[in-house]
Amino acid sequence: MTVPVGRSVLVKVPATTANLGPGFDTLGLALSLYDELTVTVREAAGAFVEVIGVGAGEVPTDESNLVVTAIAHTFRAYGQPLPGLHLVARNSIPHGRGLGSSGAAIVSGIMAAKGLLEGVVEIDAQGLLALATEMEGHPDNVAPALFGGLTIAWMTPEGPRHKKLIVHRGVSPLVCVPETTMSTALARSLQPSSVPHEDAIFNVSRSALLIAALIQSPELLLAATEDKLHQNYRASAMPETDALIRVLRTHGLPAVVSGAGPSILVLCSDPAARLVAADLVARNSDTPWQSLMLAVDFKGATVVPHPVEALA
Missing domain, CATH: 3.30.70.890 (GHMP kinase, C-terminal domain)
Structure with a gap:
């Protein structure tokens, strides 16, 4: 099976804050500030990206865009050919300011690939975290971006793991x-x-x-x-x-x-x-x-x- 032309998905990913003081490279928290992404499969080869909001006029709009790279990485990991893509990114997460913008871009791409590949291959939560950590280098931002809430993330010989916790309503x-x-x-x-x-x-x-x-x-x-x-x-x-x-x-x-x-x-x-x-x-x-x-x-x-x- 291949991904049909015209298939389109909408992705929403929260900003994250990592470390939280003492929890260096381990603790992360998802926050109510979001990047939204629409990805549509098109007939023409390659990828074209429209960026609205944060990063407009600054980030790449071709295959070198981090979101496209994450989509391609996911398709490749599951042995699927990458179709032509049209992306519209509506970004609210500030770049380069410690709010997980690169992790959000990676998670956006991986989640978009998951949606596009639905019915072709299935990607479970552990697969999502492994792909995101592979690209980001550490799981402390991508874990809360993927799963929300407060996350504890750690590495094992078998790959990254996480535990999600619910934060007290007074925080x-x-x-x-x-x-x-x-x-x-x-x-x-x-x-x-x-x-x-x-x-x-x-x-x-x-x-x-x-x-x-x-x-x-x-x-x-x-x-x-x-x-x-x-x-x-x-x-x-x-x-x-x-x-x-x-x-x-x-x-x-x-x-x-x-x-x-x-x-x-x-x-x-x-x-x-x-x-x-x-x-x-x-x-x-x-x-x-x-x-x-x-x-x-x-x-x-x-x-x-x-x-x-x-x-x-």
Whole structure:
């Protein structure tokens, strides 16, 4: 069987924030900010991409686009020929700011391929995570993008694994997004290859506490979001982020670097605290920051037939 011309799918993928302070390369959280993608099989060979919103005029619009690369990777992994494709990407997730934009693009492509290949081959949840991790290099962003909620991700000899947890309803995320960007590769290059024994113990205890805080006891979030593994080492590359986090935490607000930064994640224990946090950022920053009051996304990535196909 081959994918018929005219088949069309609609994909929706949430933004994600990884690490959450102490949970470096392990913990991730899906947020209610989304990229949407429509992919339609066309007769002409190759791929053509229209980008609306974030990345318009900046990201590639041909086969080198990361979403197309992810679709092609999935088709190849399942031994299927790649058809001609027309993509329309409506992007809302900021690029290069620690909100999982590359992971969202990869997951968008893999989910689009899953939808296009329905009835030809079936791709289960483990297959989706394996493909996404293969492309992203680590599962901490792609796991919550795929499955939603709070995810713990780890690697085994058989491949990546994950556990999804439901976040306490009192947890109210705020993301503060600057105009500047940050390279994940640069952020990683600033970390040492080894850390002191006591710092490792510190982060193990805080990571365990963070799980309890997020699913049961939000009042513990300030202590639970302390970190000694990565944020201090990266601070020199994003001094304003570091300074604002210190201000927020001094005022009792659980602020951390979102992913590789430079955005700031504040895991407030009630919605009103987000207003306080946003005001502190506005009053203490020298450059413009956008404050996004988001919810935790519990659904993760979705793919459905596009109406064009449904009505055909």
